[in-house]
Amino acid sequence: MPRKQVGIRDVAAAAGVSVTTVSHVLNDTPHTRTSDETKARVREAAAQLGYHPNRLARGLRTQASGMVGLLTEEIATTPHAGRIILGAQEEANKHNLTLAIINSRLNTDPEVEGVQVQAFLDRQADGVIYATVWHDEVVPPDELHAVPAVLIGARDRDGEIPSVVPDERRGAASVVDLLVRQGHRRIAFAASSVDVPATRGRLRGYRDGMLAANLDPDEFIVEAISEASGGYEATMGLLDHGRDPATRPTAVFCYNDRMAMGAYRAVAELGLTVPRDVSVVGFDDQDPIAASLYPALTTVALPHYEMGAWAVETLNSLIERRDEAALLGAHPVLLECPIVERASVAPPKGD
Amino acid sequence: MPRKQVGIRDVAAAAGVSVTTVSHVLNDTPHTRTSDETKARVREAAAQLGYHPNRLARGLRTQASGMVGLLTEEIATTPHAGRIILGAQEEANKHNLTLAIINSRLNTDPEVEGVQVQAFLDRQADGVIYATVWHDEVVPPDELHAVPAVLIGARDRDGEIPSVVPDERRGAASVVDLLVRQGHRRIAFAASSVDVPATRGRLRGYRDGMLAANLDPDEFIVEAISEASGGYEATMGLLDHGRDPATRPTAVFCYNDRMAMGAYRAVAELGLTVPRDVSVVGFDDQDPIAASLYPALTTVALPHYEMGAWAVETLNSLIERRDEAALLGAHPVLLECPIVERASVAPPKGD
DNA sequence: CTGAAAGCGCTTACAG
DNA sequence: CTGAAAGCGCTTACAG
Numbered sequence: 001m002p003r004k005q006v007g008i009r010d011v012a013a014a015a016g017v018s019v020t021t022v023s024h025v026l027n028d029t030p031h032t033r034t035s036d037e038t039k040a041r042v043r044e045a046a047a048q049l050g051y052h053p054n055r056l057a058r059g060l061r062t063q064a065s066g067m068v069g070l071l072t073e074e075i076a077t078t079p080h081a082g083r084i085i086l087g088a089q090e091e092a093n094k095h096n097l098t099l100a101i102i103n104s105r106l107n108t109d110p111e112v113e114g115v116q117v118q119a120f121l122d123r124q125a126d127g128v129i130y131a132t133v134w135h136d137e138v139v140p141p142d143e144l145h146a147v148p149a150v151l152i153g154a155r156d157r158d159g160e161i162p163s164v165v166p167d168e169r170r171g172a173a174s175v176v177d178l179l180v181r182q183g184h185r186r187i188a189f190a191a192s193s194v195d196v197p198a199t200r201g202r203l204r205g206y207r208d209g210m211l212a213a214n215l216d217p218d219e220f221i222v223e224a225i226s227e228a229s230g231g232y233e234a235t236m237g238l239l240d241h242g243r244d245p246a247t248r249p250t251a252v253f254c255y256n257d258r259m260a261m262g263a264y265r266a267v268a269e270l271g272l273t274v275p276r277d278v279s280v281v282g283f284d285d286q287d288p289i290a291a292s293l294y295p296a297l298t299t300v301a302l303p304h305y306e307m308g309a310w311a312v313e314t315l316n317s318l319i320e321r322r323d324e325a326a327l328l329g330a331h332p333v334l335l336e337c338p339i340v341e342r343a344s345v346a347p348p349k350g351d
Numbered sequence: 352m353p354r355k356q357v358g359i360r361d362v363a364a365a366a367g368v369s370v371t372t373v374s375h376v377l378n379d380t381p382h383t384r385t386s387d388e389t390k391a392r393v394r395e396a397a398a399q400l401g402y403h404p405n406r407l408a409r410g411l412r413t414q415a416s417g418m419v420g421l422l423t424e425e426i427a428t429t430p431h432a433g434r435i436i437l438g439a440q441e442e443a444n445k446h447n448l449t450l451a452i453i454n455s456r457l458n459t460d461p462e463v464e465g466v467q468v469q470a471f472l473d474r475q476a477d478g479v480i481y482a483t484v485w486h487d488e489v490v491p492p493d494e495l496h497a498v499p500a501v502l503i504g505a506r507d508r509d510g511e512i513p514s515v516v517p518d519e520r521r522g523a524a525s526v527v528d529l530l531v532r533q534g535h536r537r538i539a540f541a542a543s544s545v546d547v548p549a550t551r552g553r554l555r556g557y558r559d560g561m562l563a564a565n566l567d568p569d570e571f572i573v574e575a576i577s578e579a580s581g582g583y584e585a586t587m588g589l590l591d592h593g594r595d596p597a598t599r600p601t602a603v604f605c606y607n608d609r610m611a612m613g614a615y616r617a618v619a620e621l622g623l624t625v626p627r628d629v630s631v632v633g634f635d636d637q638d639p640i641a642a643s644l645y646p647a648l649t650t651v652a653l654p655h656y657e658m659g660a661w662a663v664e665t666l667n668s669l670i671e672r673r674d675e676a677a678l679l680g681a682h683p684v685l686l687e688c689p690i691v692e693r694a695s696v697a698p699p700k701g702d
Numbered sequence: 703c704t705g706a707a708a709g710c711g712c713t714t715a716c717a718g
Numbered sequence: 719c720t721g722a723a724a725g726c727g728c729t730t731a732c733a734g
Contacts, residue, residue: 007727018705023729033703055474056416057727060407060710067451067474082433089454098474100418100451103440123406123418123449228643258643265645268619288640292579292609294616358711369721374713384719408711411726 006049015045022046026053059124068092068315069120069128071113072103084131084152087308095316100125114141121147127315130161131308136197148318150311154197155332162318163332164310168201168283169208171300171337172253175281176209178339179251183347184279185213188220188249190234190259199226202255202283220249224259231259235266239278250278250348257282257289260297260344275346285340295343303335310335357400366396373397377404410475419443419666420471420479422464423454435482435503438659446667451476465492472498478666481512482659487548499669501662506683513669514683515661519552519634520559522651522688523604526632527560529690530602534698535630536564539571539600541585541610550577553606553634571600575610582610586617590629601629601699608633608640611648611695626697636691647693654686661686 012019017038024032025042034042045051059065070088072081085101092099100123102116120128127148130140135154140161151163179187189206192199207217222237224230231254238249254260260282267274274280274295282290282299290297310333363370368389375383376393385393396402410416421439423432436452443450451474453467471479478499481491486505491512502514530538540557543550554572561568573588575581582605589600605611611633618625625631625646633641633650641648661684 005727008729009727019728020705020707020730021703024704027729029730035703038703052469052473054411054727056407056411057710058729060405060411060712061727061729063710065407082436085433085436085452086454089452093453098451098470099453100449101436101440102444102450103437118403119449122403228645232645258639261643262645286639288609288637289643292612292640294579294583294613356711359713360711370712371714371721371723372719375720378713380714386719389719405711408726409713411728412711412713414726 005054006051008051008053010049011042011046011051014049015042017042063124064126064319065124066096067098067100067123067125068312069100069102069117069123069125070131070311071116071120071128072101072131073133081131081133081304083304084308084311087305087310088129088312089308091309091312091316095312097126097312097316099312111141114143117141117143126319129311129315131311134196148315150315150318151332152307152311159330162314164307164314164335165197165332166302166307166337167334168198168337169205170334171339172202172205172283173209173212174205174339175253175283175300176206176213178341179253179279179281179345180209180213180215182279182345184251185215185348186220186247186249187215187251187253188222188238190231190238190252190254190263191221191223192226192255192259193223193230194226199255206253226255226259228258228262228265231262232266233262234259235263236270239266239270239272251281251345252278253281253283255283257284257286257297257299260299261289261293264293275344276349279345279348281345283337290340290342293344298342298344299340300337301340302337306335356405357402359402359404361400362393362397362402365400366393368393414475415477415670416475417447418449418451418474418476419663420451420453420468420474420476421482421662422467422471422479423452423482424484432482432484432655434655435659435662438656438661439480439663440659442660442663442667446663448477448663448667450663462492465494468492468494477670480662480666482662485547499666501666501669502683503658503662510681513665515658515665515686516548516683517653517658517688518685519549519688520556521685522690523553523556523634524560524563525556525690526604526634526651527557527564529692530604530630530632530696531560531564531566533630533696535602536566536699537571537598537600538566538602538604539573539589541582541589541603541605541614542572542574543577543606543610544574544581545577550606557604577606577610579609579613579616582613583617584613585610586614587621590617590621590623602632602696603629604632606634608635608637608648608650611650612640612644615644626695627700630696630699632696634688641691641693644695646695649693649696650691651688652691653688657686 008019008022012022022042025034025039089099104113104116129150131152132138132154137157138154139157149161151161155163191203210217222234224234235252252263254263260280263280267278282297285299285301290299359370359373363373373393376385376390440450455464480501482503483489483505488508489505490508500512502512506514542554558568573585575585586603603614605614611631614631618629633648636650636652641650
């Protein structure tokens with residue numbers, strides 16, 4: 001497999017011009033005049049030979065690799081982290097940037113992340129994206145300050161690096177609003193017992209929504225582990241235990257889709273039906289649960305794709321003009337978590 | 352953010368030696384003698400200055416970028432494609448290779464893929480991985496023949512490019528074997544109605560297993576769409592319809608986990624219990640279904656991580672010595688699909 | 703309108 | 719044991 005590499009010199013020779021001219025016409029270099037005839041000859045020769053400029057050589061010369069790095073923390077265990085990659089990749093494509101990826105496993109030596117960022121710097125990455133999960137704020141490796149950088153999923157503690165996070169609070173509030181508009185008043189929230197930002201944001205949003213509707217924000221909150229089993233137990237506690245159907249919740253908003261999966265099972269075991277007897281809403285729009293449940297689950301989607309795209313778009317503007325970074329660093333940009341309406345919500349019966 | 356780039360010349364100056372010597376000691380160049388004292392001085396100077404070689408420059412000179420490209424087809428819609436990336440990335444790390452990623456959406460202009468491979472070639476990728484789903488065999492873009500390459504998920508029609516696929520047939524056969532060893536004889540298969548390689552492989556494996564146990568391989572096959580709703584209908588058809596409990600299946604092996612999810616619902620609606628009354632097995636080990644169902648689903652895992660790792664490992668050996676490729680091209684390498692035993696299988700009752 | 707030449711930061715024969 | 723120099727394939731002042 002000999003890589004017979006056609007170079008700019010070959011094109012110049014074939015077109016009977018200098019490499020300077022070839023470079024100018026192929027790059028449309030501004031402030032440069034070349035006769036149309038010459039241009040045509042160069043372009044034809046390039047096409048003929050199947051010439052593709054060597055990006056390594058160009059990068060070395062221009063001090064811009066045209067590559068951005070994405071460092072992800074435990075993509076393995078994050079459902080849908082793939083969508084962050086997809087968003088980043090498609091946006092990178094638009095700017096003619098290549099996306100390189102490294103992911104780091106949790107609980108590795110903390111200085112490992114510095115080494116990984118350095119790997120991008122060694123390749124002259126024009127910028128790097130650091131995507132985390134679970135964290136409120138983060139202290140990125142020092143190396144990140146050597147290059148345009150952007151955070152996904154957490155705020156930079158020092159407020160220097162621009163960041164983007166999902167607006168879980170507003171997403172949760174909008175669920176309550178949806179339920180209220182359908183006529184629900186006794187809306188329960190099955191909260192997560194794990195103390196991560198999402199836990200707090202969604203709970204706050206629930207309370208915002210209840211308060212906005214003049215409903216008691218605390219009466220129907222129950223806490224459980226954020227898995228199907230927790231959703232089952234929470235829902236059982238909410239609906240069973242001799243609760244009067246006239247006072248028990250008519251809707252259960254679950255911290256996440258896995259809990260909603262357990263809620264469905266509890267509802268079925270009690271001989272009730274979703275959404276006729278009780279509406280259920282999840283959070284995450286986690287494939288394939290949300291669409292596979294019966295009835296299909298109304299839930300809230302996380303803007304993974306959008307965060308990935310935002311990250312490279314922002315990075316690109318930082319790269320092009322290196323000011324304005326300061327404007328963005330202090331507060332994370334919040335991206336909307338839209339409700340995905342499916343079939344698990346209906347007006348409360350008999351009200 | 353000035354990138355004050357420490358270069359090899361700075362190290363040479365600081366150590367009082369030539370750049371040649373710096374290069375030799377930092378790279379441990381073979382057949383080269385340098386006094387230990389000089390080596391120490393060079394290493395110290397490099398560490399002191401925080402010197403990291405510019406990989407672009409090195410790549411330009413050595414004609415090896417140290418980067419491999421992964422082109423994935425619709426990673427977006429493939430659950431767990433993230434694990435392919437993870438496997439590839441971690442293996443790349445071991446070989447000091449960087450992984451770049453491009454993914455292509457389905458139904459795009461077919462020549463787009465050639466352009467995407469070319470993007471890797473422009474960056475002098477040392478090799479490229481083409482990861483597809485759904486296909487039996489594939490005709491990769493011509494560009495792929497210009498460089499060491501490897502396929503994931505499909506066979507190269509021309510038998511030139513090494514490939515790796517999951518051994519779904521053996522995985523399915525091993526499920527039947529497991530069930531038989533538990534005492535089941537009436538084992539149903541809820542097959543998929545979509546004609547993709549996985550459909551055929553799993554069905555064949557089921558029949559292999561039945562035949563090996565001297566059971567009728569055709570009696571209990573029913574076909575449905577490969578979603579929860581299809582699993583529900585298939586299971587209803589299998590267990591209901593006035594079937595005598597003494598002749599109906601005691602186990603339902605589903606084409607995938609989503610169908611198994613529907614099977615659970617059918618079993619519950621019939622007033623039966625998994626696994627006491629009927630055992631259920633899935634395929635895919637699709638997160639988060641398999642572990643979130645109650646009882647947790649026994650299923651078969653796909654070797655996504657392993658295929659990713661195999662791909663870069665194979666690529667690496669092709670890169671290092673460019674022979675042996677021919678040996679691998681003709682037939683795809685089959686990777687094991689291991690059973691993940693959870694709680695949905697038990698011996699048939701009363702048998 | 704076009705081209706000769708320097709230089710990006712390395713590695714690597716080659717010479718001493 | 720160490721170093722001067724060429725060259726990887728480009729881009730870009732600069733000169734004409």
